[in-house]
Amino acid sequence: MAEHRSMQRAALLDAARSLLSEGGTEALTFPALAERTGLARSSVYEYFRSRAAVVEELCEVDFPVWAADVSAAMERAGTAESKVEAYVRRQLELVGDRRHRAVVAISASELDAGAREKIRAAHGGLVAMIVEALGELGHAQPRLAAMLLQGVVDAAVRRIELGAAEEPAAIVDAAVSMALRGVRG
Numbered sequence: 001m002a003e004h005r006s007m008q009r010a011a012l013l014d015a016a017r018s019l020l021s022e023g024g025t026e027a028l029t030f031p032a033l034a035e036r037t038g039l040a041r042s043s044v045y046e047y048f049r050s051r052a053a054v055v056e057e058l059c060e061v062d063f064p065v066w067a068a069d070v071s072a073a074m075e076r077a078g079t080a081e082s083k084v085e086a087y088v089r090r091q092l093e094l095v096g097d098r099r100h101r102a103v104v105a106i107s108a109s110e111l112d113a114g115a116r117e118k119i120r121a122a123h124g125g126l127v128a129m130i131v132e133a134l135g136e137l138g139h140a141q142p143r144l145a146a147m148l149l150q151g152v153v154d155a156a157v158r159r160i161e162l163g164a165a166e167e168p169a170a171i172v173d174a175a176v177s178m179a180l181r182g183v184r185g
Contacts, residue, residue, distance in 0.1 A: 009047055011037045013061060016054050020102040028054065056114055062099045063122030069094065074129055080136035081180060084149070087130050088179045091153050092172045095160045123150075149179055 015036035019027040028051055034041040048054045073090035077083045127146050134142035134149070156175035160168045 005047075008037070008039065008043075012039070012044065012047055012054070013058060016058055017062070017099060017102040020058075025051075025055075056118065058102060059118045059122070062102060063119060064125075066094060066099060067122050067126050070126055071129060074133070080133045083133040084130065084137070084179055085176050087126070087133070088149070088153055088156075088176050089172060092156055092160065092168075092175060095157055095168070126150075145182075149182070152178055152182070 012033055015033050016028055018036065019029075019032055030041055030044045030051070033039075033044050033054070037044075048057070070087060070090045073086040074083045077086040127150060130149060131142045131146045134145045139145045152175055156171050159166070159171050164171065166174075
């Protein structure tokens with residue numbers, strides 16, 4: 001029974017990812033989750049009290065996976081500069097990924113304090129890694145530089161998500177070159 005419940009919970013989370021990546025947070029409703037999973041709406045409530053609870057669990061499950069992916073790309077990079085490039089490039093390569101699309105939709109939504117805190121914690125891990133690389137590059141204020149650098153990444157993510165005039169690859173290259181020129185201070 002417990003195994004069956006965890007499979008249903010996983011199916012609900014997967015359906016939530018799809019709904020978020022297709023239509024943003026407005027698309028994430030209990031009727032839609034029920035329809036996607038073939039569960040009765042009342043069953044959905046047995047797993048989650050509210051939409052916020054679904055979002056919170058997705059944050060707990062997906063953010064660390066996504067952050068670990070970026071972290072692994074940085075660890076494979078040799079120099080501090082190539083770590084910065086990996087940080088930017090890997091985040092942007094993940095844009096088309098459903099898990100990442102869900103994360104972006106979640107970040108943009110109205111979240112309760114608990115979910116926001118979890119997102120901040122997961123993001124904090126990424127930012128900490130980049131702060132270290134920026135410090136190695138001799139940046140006087142690596143923490144501030146890290147925040148600004150993440151702003152460049154976030155802007156590039158939005159640009160790609162919007163299906164802007166430029167090809168995604170061009171947006172990625174522009175963000176990387178801006179990051180690398182900028183972090184040299």
